[in-house]
Amino acid sequence: MTNRQDGLAQALDTEQRTVSWLYGLLDDARQRAQVTLREVYSRGGGSLTRQARVEREVLAGEQSRRLAQLNAVERGLCFGRVDDGAGRSTYIGRVGLRDQAHESVLIDWRAPAARPFYVATATDPGGLVRRRHLHLKGRLVVGIDDEVFDLEGMSEGDRGSLVGEAALLAALRRGRTGRMGDVVATIQTEQDRVIRASLQGALVVQGGPGTGKTVAALHRAAYLLYTHRATLERRGVLVVGPNAMFLRYIGQVLPALGETQVVMTTVGEMFPGVVAVAADGPAAAVVKGDSRMAEVVAGAVELRQRAPEGELVVELDGLRLRVPHTTCVRLRDRARAVRLPHNMARKLYVTELLKELAKAEARALEESLHIEDLDVDEPELTEPLDLESDLDELDLELASRRLWGEPEVRRAVDDLWPELTPRTLVSELLASPEALWSVAPPGLAWKELVRPVDAEWTVGDVPLLDEAAELLGEDDSARRVAARQAGEELAERELYAWEVLESTGVAGAGIFDRADVLAERHADDGAGLTTADRAAADRTWAYGHVIVDEAQELSPMAWRMVMRRVPAKSLTVVGDVAQTGSAAGAGSWAEVLDPFLKDRWREERLLVNYRTPVEIMRVASDVLAAYAPGQEPPESVREGEAEPRAVRMPLSGLPGLVDAELAEIGEGRLGVLVPDGRHAEVARLLPEGDLDAPVVVLTVGRAKGLEFDAVVVVDPAGILGQSPRGGQDLYVAVTRATRRLTVVHEGDLPPVLSRLAEKSTT
Ligand SMILES: Nc1ncnc2c1ncn2[C@@H]1O[C@H](COP(=O)(O)OP(=O)(O)OP(=O)(O)O)[C@@H](O)[C@H]1O
Numbered sequence: 001m002t003n004r005q006d007g008l009a010q011a012l013d014t015e016q017r018t019v020s021w022l023y024g025l026l027d028d029a030r031q032r033a034q035v036t037l038r039e040v041y042s043r044g045g046g047s048l049t050r051q052a053r054v055e056r057e058v059l060a061g062e063q064s065r066r067l068a069q070l071n072a073v074e075r076g077l078c079f080g081r082v083d084d085g086a087g088r089s090t091y092i093g094r095v096g097l098r099d100q101a102h103e104s105v106l107i108d109w110r111a112p113a114a115r116p117f118y119v120a121t122a123t124d125p126g127g128l129v130r131r132r133h134l135h136l137k138g139r140l141v142v143g144i145d146d147e148v149f150d151l152e153g154m155s156e157g158d159r160g161s162l163v164g165e166a167a168l169l170a171a172l173r174r175g176r177t178g179r180m181g182d183v184v185a186t187i188q189t190e191q192d193r194v195i196r197a198s199l200q201g202a203l204v205v206q207g208g209p210g211t212g213k214t215v216a217a218l219h220r221a222a223y224l225l226y227t228h229r230a231t232l233e234r235r236g237v238l239v240v241g242p243n244a245m246f247l248r249y250i251g252q253v254l255p256a257l258g259e260t261q262v263v264m265t266t267v268g269e270m271f272p273g274v275v276a277v278a279a280d281g282p283a284a285a286v287v288k289g290d291s292r293m294a295e296v297v298a299g300a301v302e303l304r305q306r307a308p309e310g311e312l313v314v315e316l317d318g319l320r321l322r323v324p325h326t327t328c329v330r331l332r333d334r335a336r337a338v339r340l341p342h343n344m345a346r347k348l349y350v351t352e353l354l355k356e357l358a359k360a361e362a363r364a365l366e367e368s369l370h371i372e373d374l375d376v377d378e379p380e381l382t383e384p385l386d387l388e389s390d391l392d393e394l395d396l397e398l399a400s401r402r403l404w405g406e407p408e409v410r411r412a413v414d415d416l417w418p419e420l421t422p423r424t425l426v427s428e429l430l431a432s433p434e435a436l437w438s439v440a441p442p443g444l445a446w447k448e449l450v451r452p453v454d455a456e457w458t459v460g461d462v463p464l465l466d467e468a469a470e471l472l473g474e475d476d477s478a479r480r481v482a483a484r485q486a487g488e489e490l491a492e493r494e495l496y497a498w499e500v501l502e503s504t505g506v507a508g509a510g511i512f513d514r515a516d517v518l519a520e521r522h523a524d525d526g527a528g529l530t531t532a533d534r535a536a537a538d539r540t541w542a543y544g545h546v547i548v549d550e551a552q553e554l555s556p557m558a559w560r561m562v563m564r565r566v567p568a569k570s571l572t573v574v575g576d577v578a579q580t581g582s583a584a585g586a587g588s589w590a591e592v593l594d595p596f597l598k599d600r601w602r603e604e605r606l607l608v609n610y611r612t613p614v615e616i617m618r619v620a621s622d623v624l625a626a627y628a629p630g631q632e633p634p635e636s637v638r639e640g641e642a643e644p645r646a647v648r649m650p651l652s653g654l655p656g657l658v659d660a661e662l663a664e665i666g667e668g669r670l671g672v673l674v675p676d677g678r679h680a681e682v683a684r685l686l687p688e689g690d691l692d693a694p695v696v697v698l699t700v701g702r703a704k705g706l707e708f709d710a711v712v713v714v715d716p717a718g719i720l721g722q723s724p725r726g727g728q729d730l731y732v733a734v735t736r737a738t739r740r741l742t743v744v745h746e747g748d749l750p751p752v753l754s755r756l757a758e759k760s761t762t
Pocket residue numbers: 168171172180181183186187188191207208209210211212213214215216576610611704705706707735
C-alpha cells in the first residue's frame with residue numbers, strides 16, 4: 001500500500017468512528033422524542049384540566065416537530081469538519097446534536113459556529129487550517145476530501161491523511177433525478193452571503209443561469225426559519241415560483257432540510273379560489289401587467305357607483321317614488337368620500353338612499369291623498385298634508401327597513417351601487433369595450449384586453465382580481481365582531497399559556513417561548529391548523545418573509561399583489577433580468593422595485609454557473625450578446641462531456657435522436673424544449689412524461705428554472721420568433737443542460753447559433 005492509500009484508509013476509519021457515534025446520538029434523540037411523545041399522548045384526555053391539556057399540546061407539538069426534523073436528517077447527517085490551528089475539530093451537519101454530557105458535538109449548518117465551513121478561502125481562511133468534506137452512503141463514510149489552508153499549521157499525522165477531490169465537482173457530476181436536492185454540504189462563499197443575509201429589507205439576488213439562485217434562496221428560507229423561528233413561525237414564509245412544475249421540482253429541498261412550514265405558490269394561485277395557468281398573448285400581457293391597470297380597476301369600481309340620468313323613479317304599489325337627480329349625485333359622492341372599500345361604502349349609500357326613498361314615498365302618498373281628490377266636507381281634512389316633514393328618525397328607519405324588503409327598491413339600489421365580487425367586476429370589465437374605453441388612461445392599449453365574459457382566468461388576471469378585492473372589500477363586520485370576541489378569548493388563553501410555559505420550564509427554549517404563539521396555536525377555531533395552512537387560505541395574510549423566484553417574470557401589477565402580502569417588505573427577490581421571457585416582465589430590477597421600495601433594496605450577484613458546461617455556455621453567450629447585450633454571462637465551473645451540436649432533420653426523426661441521447665446519459669434526465677406553438681406536435685412523437693420520467697417535452701416557459709442532463713432544443717427559429725423576448729427564451733433553453741445540448745432545426749439555423757453550424761449534421 002502506498003502512503004497515500006494508507007492515509008486515506010486511516011482517515012476513513014477515523015471519520016467512520018465519529019460518524020457512527022453521531023448516528024448513535026441521532027438514534028438516541030429520536031428514541032427520546034418518541035418515548036416522550038407516546039407518554040404525552042397517553043395522558044388522560046377529557047379528564048385533564050384546561051391547563052394540563054394546553055401543557056400536553058405544547059409538549060406534543062415540540063416533540064413531533066423534533067421527531068420530524070430528526071427523521072429528515074438521516075441522509076448525510078454529517079458532511080463536514082473544520083480544523084483550527086489549535087488542533088480543535090468541529091463537525092458540521094444537517095442538525096445540531098449534543099453528547100451525553102450536553103456538549104455540542106455536531107453543529108447545525110445554519111448556526112453561526114458553522115459559518116467558517118462555508119466562508120473560509122485560501123486567501124482568507126479565518127483561522128482554519130483545513131476544511132474536510134465527508135461523503136456518506138447511508139451511514140458509511142465512502143469518501144473524504146480536504147482543502148488545506150495552512151499546511152504548516154497541521155500536525156505531521158494530519159498531513160499524511162490529506163485526501164480527496166473537490167467536493168463541489170463531485171456533487172455537480174451526479175446525474176439529475178428530476179428533482180432539486182439540497183446542497184448544504186457544498187454551499188459556496190458567495191451563496192453563503194445570500195443565505196445568511198439579514199431578514200430585514202429587500203435583497204435582490206441577480207445571477208445568470210445555473211448560479212444557484214434558487215438553491216440559495218431555499219437554503220435562505222431554512223436559515224431564516226432557524227434563526228428567526230419565533231417571528232417566522234407566526235407570520236409564515238411564502239415562496240412564489242413561476243409555475244406548478246417548478247414548485248414540484250424544488251418541493252423536496254426544504255423538507256430535506258427539516259422545514260415543512262413554508263407556503264409555496266405561483267402568481268396564478270395567489271387569489272384564493274382561482275387557479276390560473278393560461279397565459280395571455282404578449283400584447284395583452286403587457287397591458288394587463290402595466291401598473292396603470294390599477295387606475296383601470298379603480299375606474300371600473302367607480303363606474304359601478306352610479307347616479308341615474310335624471311331623477312330616480314321607483315314604482316311601488318301604484319305609487320311613484322321620485323328622488324331628484326341632484327340628491328342621487330349628492331348621496332353617491334358622500335358615500336365615495338368616506339373612502340371605504342366599495343362593498344362597505346355601499347352600506348352607507350343604501351342607508352341614505354332608503355331614507356330618501358322613504359321621504360319620496362311620503363310625498364307620493366301625500367299627492368295621492370290630496371284633499372281636492374277627496375269628496376268630503378270635513379274642514380280639518382282640507383288642511384294641507386305634510387307627511388314628509390312629519391317623519392322623524394324612527395319613522396325613517398322603520399320605513400327604510402320595510403322598503404329594503406321590496407324587490408323593486410332592491411333592484412334600483414343594486415343598479416346604482418351593486419354589491420360586487422372581484423370576479424364579477426373583472427370579468428365584466430374585460431368583456432365591455434365601453435367600460436374599458438371610459439376608464440383607461442390615455443395611451444393604454446385597452447383594446448388588447450377585450451374578451452368574452454366567461455373566458456378562462458389567465459395568470460395576468462390574478463393581480464387584477466387581487467386589486468379589485470382590495471377596492472371592493474368584503475363586508476366583514478360579522479367577522480370583526482367574531483374577531484373581537486376571539487381577541488378576548490385569546491387574552492385569556494395567553495394567560496394560561498404563560499402559566500404553562502413557566503410551569504413546564506419550556507419558556508426560553510425556542511419556538512414555544514412566546515405565550516402569544518402558543519396561545520394562537522391553541523385557539524379553538526384554528527386547532528390543528530398550522531400557520532402555513534391559515535396563511536395559504538387567507539388573501540390578506542401578512543407574511544414575515546416572501547421569496548420570489550424567477551422574479552424577472554412578474555409584471556408591475558403582480559408586484560403590487562406580492563408587496564401587499566409582505567407589509568414589512570422583508571423580501572428575497574431572485575432572478576435574472578437576462579432571462580425575462582414574459583413580455584410584461586422586468587427589464588431591470590430598479591424599474592420594478594423602485595416604485596415600492598425606492599432605493600431601499602440591495603443586490604447580491606452570483607457569478608459562477610454550476611450547471612452549464614463551458615462548451616454549452618459559449619453558445620449561450622452568443623445568444624446573450626445578441627439579445628441582452630448589457631448582460632455578462634456567468635462563468636462555468638464544469639467541462640462538458642460532449643460538444644454541443646446542431647442537427648438538421650425533420651421532426652419525425654426526433655424519437656431516434658432522443659433514444660440515442662438517452663443512451664449517452666444513462667440514468668439521467670432529458671428535456672425536449674419547444675416553441676409554445678409546437679408543443680402538442682412534438683409531444684405526440686415522444687413518450688409522455690413528467691419531471692421524474694426519463695424524457696419530458698416542455699415549452700421554454702415551463703422549463704424555466706429546471707435542468708436536465710441532456711437537452712434537445714427543437715426549432716430555435718420558432719423560439720426566437722414566438723414573442724418580443726424570444727431571444728431571452730432561446731438563452732433560457734440552451735442553458736438548461738448539465739451535460740449535453742443538441743439543437744434540432746428543419747430550416748436554416750438562426751445566425752445567432754452559427755457556432756453550432758460548423759458541427760451541424762444534416
Ligand atoms: N453550492 C452548490 N453545491 C452543489 N450544487 C450546486 C451549488 N450551487 C448550485 N448548485 C447546483 O447548480 C444547479 C443550478 O442551481 P439553481 O437551479 O439554483 O440555479 P439558478 O441560478 O436558479 O438557475 P436559473 O437561473 O437557470 O434558474 C442546481 O443543480 C444546483 O443544485
